Structure formats: structure tokens, C-alpha cells
Amino acid sequence: MKEKVHVAFLWHMHQPWYLLPGGREAVLPWVRLRAAKDYYDMAHHLLRTGFPCTVNFTPSLTEQLRLLSAGKTSDPYTPDGPPWALGELQGGLIPMPLARRGLPLPPSFHSPEDFWAWFYLAWTAQTALEEDPRLKAFPSTKAPGERLSLLLGMQKELVAEVLPLYRRLEDSGQIELSTTPFYHPILPLLIDSAVAKRARPGDDIPHFQAAADAEAQAARALAHHAEIFGGKPKGMWPAEGAVSPEALELLANLGVEWVATDGEILARTLGRPPRPEELYRPWRLRFGPQGIIVVFRDSFLSNLVSFAYEKWPWEKAVADLVGKIQAAVSHWSSAAPPLVLIALDGENAWDYYERNGRPFLLGLYCALLENFAPVKIGEYIARYGPAGELSTVWSGSWIDADFRTWIGEPQQNRAWQALAEVREAAEKVGDPKKKDEALAHIYVAEGSDWFWWRSSRNHTPLFSRFARIFRAHLGQAWRALGQEPPGELETL
Numbered sequence: 001m002k003e004k005v006h007v008a009f010l011w012h013m014h015q016p017w018y019l020l021p022g023g024r025e026a027v028l029p030w031v032r033l034r035a036a037k038d039y040y041d042m043a044h045h046l047l048r049t050g051f052p053c054t055v056n057f058t059p060s061l062t063e064q065l066r067l068l069s070a071g072k073t074s075d076p077y078t079p080d081g082p083p084w085a086l087g088e089l090q091g092g093l094i095p096m097p098l099a100r101r102g103l104p105l106p107p108s109f110h111s112p113e114d115f116w117a118w119f120y121l122a123w124t125a126q127t128a129l130e131e132d133p134r135l136k137a138f139p140s141t142k143a144p145g146e147r148l149s150l151l152l153g154m155q156k157e158l159v160a161e162v163l164p165l166y167r168r169l170e171d172s173g174q175i176e177l178s179t180t181p182f183y184h185p186i187l188p189l190l191i192d193s194a195v196a197k198r199a200r201p202g203d204d205i206p207h208f209q210a211a212a213d214a215e216a217q218a219a220r221a222l223a224h225h226a227e228i229f230g231g232k233p234k235g236m237w238p239a240e241g242a243v244s245p246e247a248l249e250l251l252a253n254l255g256v257e258w259v260a261t262d263g264e265i266l267a268r269t270l271g272r273p274p275r276p277e278e279l280y281r282p283w284r285l286r287f288g289p290q291g292i293i294v295v296f297r298d299s300f301l302s303n304l305v306s307f308a309y310e311k312w313p314w315e316k317a318v319a320d321l322v323g324k325i326q327a328a329v330s331h332w333s334s335a336a337p338p339l340v341l342i343a344l345d346g347e348n349a350w351d352y353y354e355r356n357g358r359p360f361l362l363g364l365y366c367a368l369l370e371n372f373a374p375v376k377i378g379e380y381i382a383r384y385g386p387a388g389e390l391s392t393v394w395s396g397s398w399i400d401a402d403f404r405t406w407i408g409e410p411q412q413n414r415a416w417q418a419l420a421e422v423r424e425a426a427e428k429v430g431d432p433k434k435k436d437e438a439l440a441h442i443y444v445a446e447g448s449d450w451f452w453w454r455s456s457r458n459h460t461p462l463f464s465r466f467a468r469i470f471r472a473h474l475g476q477a478w479r480a481l482g483q484e485p486p487g488e489l490e491t492l
Contacts (some may be wrong), residue, residue, distance in 0.1 A: 003337040004373040005329050006380055009053040010178070010260055010297070011346030012237055013039060015061040016449035017183055018469065019073060021441060021476040026075040027465045029094070031064045033123040036158040037097075038347040039065075040125040041356055043165035046175060051365035054377045055166060055346070056237040058180040059224040060447065062163065066228065069160040079116045079148065086112060089119060093461060096122040097351040101129065113144040120151035125158055126356035167229050176376035178235035178260075179225040181217035183447040186406050187251075188244035188395055190214040190446060193416065195244050198395045199268075199402035206407070206416045210423055213439070213446060214247065218254055234258060234378045237343070239448050240405070241265070241398030243294075248285055248393060252292040258282070258381055259294055260343055264401040266296040268394035276329055280338035281387030282380070293381050294393065297343040301325065306344045310352040314360040318367050325372065336384040337373070405458070406451040415454055415470065415492055419445055422477045429481050437480035441473040467492060 015034065018026040026032075046053070067073045076085040077094065088094070096119055098105055109115040121129075129135055134150060169175045181187055188195045193208040218236075226232045234257040238247065241261040251259060266274050266283075274296075282295045301324060309317035329338045350357035368374050396402045407416060419442070426438045450470040453463050460466075471492055478485040 004371075005325060005332075006337050006339045006375045007325060007368055007372045008295075008339055008341045008375050008377050008380060009051075010056055010237060010341065010343035010377065011042060011053065012056045012058075012180075012344065013042075013061055013346045014058040014180065014184055014239075015064065016447050016466075016469075017060045017444050018064065018075070019067075020469065020472050023067070024073055026064070026073055027469055028462065029075040029077040031061065031068060032075065032155070032159060033094075034347045035065060035068070035162045036155045037123045037125050037356065038350055039162045040158045040165070041127050041350070041358065042346055042361075043162065043169060044125070044127040045358065045361045045365065046169055047165070049362060049365040049369065050174060051369060052174050052374050052376050052379075054176045054178055054235065055169075056178045056180060056235075057166070057225070057228075058184050058239075059182045059221045059228075060184055062228050063224065065159070065163055069163070079113070079152070086115070090115060095351070097356075098122045100352070100354045100356075101126065102355050103129070111144060113148050117144050117147040117151060120148065120155055124151065124154065126358040128154065128158065130355075130358070163228060170229060170231075176233075176235065176378050177225070177229050178233045178237055178377075179221045180237055180239050181214070182221045182224065183217060183444050184239040184449065185214070185217050185443075185446040186240060186242045186397070186403060186448050186451075187214050187218070187238050187247040188242055189403060189407060190217070191244070191246045191250070193407060195246070195395050196403040196407050198244075200404060200408065203404065203408040204413065206413045206420065208416050208420045208423070210446075211246075211250070213423075213443065215250055215254070216439075217443060217446065218251060218256075222254060222256070235260070241297075241343075242396070242403065243393055244395035245285075245392050248292050248294070249287040249290070252285075252287055252290040257293060258377060259292060260341065260377065261294065261296060262396075262398035262401065263296045263299045264398070265394050265396055268396065268401050269390060269392065276332060276338065277334050278387070280329060280332075280340055281334070281336065282339065282385070284386040284389045285393055286389060293386055294390070295339065295341050295377055295381075297341040297398075298328070299398070301328075301340070302342045302344045305342065306349050309360065310349060314354060314363055317360055318363045321364065322367050322371055334387070336387070339375070339377075339380050339384075340372075341377070405455050406448055409454065409456055411454040411456075412451050415451060418474055418486075418489060418492055421486070422474055422481075425481055425483065426477065434481055438477040441477040441480065444473040445470055445477070 191211045196205045282293045453466045475485040
């Protein structure tokens with residue numbers, strides 16, 4: 001092999017839209033908590049090592065980050081929130097990821113202030129815990145009230161720094177930023193829900209067709225990304241890696257140059273497991289004069305980082321991943337170097353890693369820089385181009401190469417039917433202003449998360465909160481059309 005193996009990491013940063021109609025109250029605090037702990041940490045690991053990669057932000061996250069940083073939104077899970085919120089936290093509704101943070105665990109909490117101080121500490125970036133002098137000798141040097149006051153101020157600082165950090169990383173040329181359709185909808189299902197039958201023809205699939213919404217979600221994402229980060233992105237990670245020929249044609253027509261999805265999509269497209277020379281190169285898909293580049297992640301390697309290495313000593317995990325990458329391309333014979341794509345969520349896994357993943361990620365980035373040629377996705381495409389052309393692409397997602405996680409089960413189908421009813425009503429209304437107001441809430445309700453948590457495979461004690469957000473935006477869409485929401489909406 002003439003050139004080093006090229007390794008591209010794509011970190012997908014996503015949170016659903018937690019704001020109720022009106023836009024000031026977040027039902028859950030995950031944007032705030034993940035920003036202060038994980039999005040901040042991830043940026044600083046990149047800054048420390050100079051590691052190049054691609055970071056994908058969903059607009060539903062970046063817009064909430066912008067509003068939160070400006071003090072325009074809040075949630076109940078703060079010291080000045082209602083007593084029931086404190087009770088829920090004390091009951092474990094939202095965890096305190098302290099066990100592997102290198103902190104002395106408190107045997108008990110002596111007061112609400114003491115609890116809140118530890119809760120905020122648990123959701124503070126590891127970089128700050130280990131490097132910020134204000135947190136030295138925590139918690140022994142300050143009274144609970146002083147500790148809490150310090151952490152409240154620090155969390156606001158960390159959250160406010162997230163978006164500027166990533167913009168600075170991209171402006172420097174170190175990272176590439178990409179995006180996802182605005183509210184993280186499953187784009188192929190918006191275009192035509194019957195696409196789900198291509199992978200699972202026996203499933204009961206409710207009718208939903210709103211290609212205009214799919215286009216709006218993607219176009220608004222591109223515009224919002226440019227507003228937040230200063231330039232239109234070249235690439236996109238479709239929500240849940242969900243693709244179809246129709247969805248990719250839509251994105252190509254909007255000027256998206258590349259998309260990333262799962263390796264199993266390539267396997268289904270080819271009708272067999274891909275060879276390394278097929279999996280580790282980009283492909284072009286043409287639609288008349290338009291075309292789009294598709295890159296496929298190595299599912300096995302990606303899932304090791306997501307779900308397995310948390311249980312390993314970090315040094316062994318880093319060595320194992322390096323060895324597996326080398327083995328995967330050991331017989332590479334193509335002229336262009338391989339592009340090994342590792343794509344995964346960029347926040348949730350670190351709750352389970354030692355010290356929020358800091359030693360693993362810093363060690364991994366250094367090892368990859370030493371052994372391979374880390375690269376941004378768009379950079380590789382510009383340098384080497386696609387390996388060849390595909391005549392079509394399999395319709396599916398990064399979960400089982402189908403759409404069953406979001407449609408096909410009774411509870412999911414009821415939600416799709418409720419969405420379809422208000423969408424059809426919006427299409428019939430004669431007043432454009434009413435339609436636009438209704439569509440603003442319909443777009444929120446098209447997000448994938450509301451359907452994800454209705455799957456029998458996905459369980460959360462927070463389901464009632466997700467259902468509340470979904471119902472609230474459907475109800476507001478009906479009211480925007482001048483109609484009362486159907487009574488059965490409250491049973492969803």
C-alpha cells in the first residue's frame with residue numbers, strides 16, 4: 001500500500017426538540033447536560049490532539065443550544081425549579097454519572113444544596129474537572145452553597161462555549177461540520193412511508209406522504225447550519241443513517257455533496273457482504289445530471305466504540321481498535337488508499353467510560369495520528385473521488401437496514417396516523433399563514449425520536465415526557481388551523 005490507511009471519524013451530535021409550543025420551556029434538560037459534559041469535552045479532546053474528523057450537528061440541537069446560551073430557554077431541573085423536579089432527580093429519573101469520573105463518591109447527601117452540587121458536578125466536562133483550578137480539591141474546600149454557586153456559573157460558561165468551539169475548529173481547517181434534516185426526521189418515511197415495505201413487505205405501514213416536508217427539513221437544515229457556523233455544509237448524516245433513492249435524489253438536488261450511512265446498506269445494495277475495496281471507498285449515485293457521493297461506515301468497528309470498549313481498560317481498547325483497522329485492510333490492493341469510516345453518536349457512550357472517555361479518546365486520537373492518516377470525509381472525497389458508481393441504493397437505516405424502529409408497530413402506527421391527519425388538514429387549509437404556522441409544529445412532530453420511543457425494543461422512564469412533546473405540537477398544529485385537536489390525541 002503506497003499511502004497510509006485513511007481513517008475518518010464522524011461524531012453525530014443530536015438531541016430532539018424538547019421545547020413545548022411557545023419555545024421557552026424545555027421538558028427535559030438533556031441539551032444543557034450534554035453540552036456541559038460531552039459536547040464541551042469532545043471539542044477539547046480535538047483541540048488538545050489536533051485530530052481531524054467530521055462532526056455532525058442536528059439543527060434541533062444547535063438551535064436549542066443557541067437559545068439556551070442566550071438565556072431564552074429553561075427547564076425544571078435546576079435548584080430554583082419546582083420541588084417535584086428535585087424529587088424526580090433524587091429518585092434517579094435522570095442519572096448522575098459519577099461512578100467512573102475519578103471523584104470521591106458521597107456516602108449521602110446532607111441537604112438539597114448538597115445534592116444539587118453533586119448533580120451539577122456529575123454533568124460537568126471531564127476536561128473542566130481535571131484542568132479548571134476552580135475545581136481543585138472539590139468538594140472538601142467549600143460549603144455546599146458555595147460549591148453549587150460555582151458549578152451553576154461554570155455550567156453556563158461551558159454551555160455557551162460549545163458552538164463557538166466547534167466553529168473555531170472548523171475555521172481552523174481541523175474538522176469538517178456536517179448536518180442532518182432539521183428535526184431529525186426519517187427522510188425516506190416522510191417522502192412516502194410505503195418505503196418501509198421494501199425491507200419488510202409484511203409489515204402494516206400507515207400511509208404518510210409529505211415530500212415537501214422532507215425537502216423543507218433538509219433545506220432549512222442547510223440554511224440554519226450556515227447561520228450558526230458561517231458556511232453551508234457539504235455533507236449530511238441523514239437521521240439514523242436512513243436513506244432511499246428518493247431521499248438521496250432530494251438531497252442531491254439541494255446541493256448536498258456527500259452523505260454517510262451504514263455498511264449494511266451497501267451489503268443489501270450489492271446483495272452480498274461488500275469486499276474491503278467496496279466498503280472502504282466512496283460511491284457515486286447519479287440522478288440524471290445530479291449526483292451524490294455515499295460513504296458507508298464500518299458497523300462493526302463503530303459499534304465497538306459505542307457499546308464494547310467502555311468495559312475495557314482504555315489502553316487495550318485503543319490497541320485493539322488500531323489492530324482491527326490494520327487487519328481489515330491488510331490485503332488492500334487498490335491505487336487509492338482505503339477510507340475506514342467510523343461513525344457513531346458523539347455523546348451517550350461516555351457516561352460508561354472511565355473519566356467520561358477522556359483517556360480513551362485522547363489515547364485513541366494520538367494512536368490514530370501515529371499509525372494512520374486521519375481525514376475529514378469531504379477532504380478524502382476531494383482528493384481521491386469515488387471508487388465507482390451505484391445504480392441504486394437499498395432503502396433502510398443503520399439499525400437492521402430497515403425502518404422497523406420507527407414504524408410498523410401498533411403504538412408507532414397510531415402516532416403516524418395522528419401526524420398524517422393534521423398534515424392532510426394543513427394541506428387543505430386556504431390561509432397560507434395558518435398553514436405555515438401549523439407546519440412549524442408538524443415539522444417538530446416529524447422528528448424520529450417520538451417514534452423511536454414507541455418501539456417495543458426501546459424503553460425509557462421518560463416516555464411520558466416524549467409523548468407530551470409530540471402531543472403538544474400536534475395539538476398546536478390543529479389550533480393553528482383554527483380547529484380543536486381530536487380527543488384521541490390525548491391517548492397517544
